Amino acid sequence: MNINALQTLLFVPANRPERFEKALNSGADAIIIDLEDAVPPAEKDAARSTLANWLAEQPSASVLIRINGTNTPWFNQDTVLCRSDAVAAIVVPKAEDPGALTELANACDKPLLPFIESARALFLLNDIATVNGVARLLFGQLDMALDLGMDYPPPAGEPYDETPFLPIRSQLVVCSRAHGLAAPLDAVYTAFNDDQGLQAYVHEGMKLGFDGILLVHPRQVRPATQAMAPTEAQIVWAGKVLAAGQQHNGAVVAVSEHMVDSPVITRARRILQHKRH
Incomplete structure (x- = not known):
């Protein structure tokens, strides 16, 4: 799997193994099996165990895994899981510690895709981008908005305004380019039934220099793919x-x-x- 060439990455919850094959057949460039936000704390150990059994039967470098954060009680066991040959890369949430990223890269010998989703991560962006093993940066818009106390997302029915995020998104693009990384992947568009809105969001990201997007539902794959193709x-x-x-x-x-x-x-x-x- 060429991590640098991925443009559509689809999240699938680790506690929903019946969805794994559907996600793999969705047409997305890759899937990210999510052990973090998508899995309640009480289900994390069982989800990891089920995922380990499933990974043992998968081809080499066939999926990405989003682990739990480096400061959580599940991190160490997630790290062990990511040594599986089936894991192509590790998605690291709430990446704020370059030292921890270095240790993870050394422990697993897999490309890392750190989420930039806090003020501290943005402050340390250059240090994170230069960690040996970091392949691409991901933008975590919802967590960033929460951390900064931004008035986002709007209530249901009100239009989304992405303007306040332009400086942050541009920083990810410029930093990636300056340090020789592939273009970053843009944040999820949560309205999974809004094809028109998704495509407009993808177009705006591409104007800024993003070259891919994270997706939350299989039905987003086709419109996102179409939006990234030349007109x-x-x-x-x-x-x-x-x-x-x-x-x-x-x-x-x-x-x-x-x-x-x-x-x-x-x-x-x-x-x-x-x-x-």
């Missing part, structure tokens, strides 16, 4: 740009009354190379 208008534009660039040997040229130079040509090439299943 017909983008494909036509990219074709014109590349044709003009080739005609003028890469020199600055005008296309539809807009200046086109090397960065624009590179952008057009990326659009045409962007393939979705």
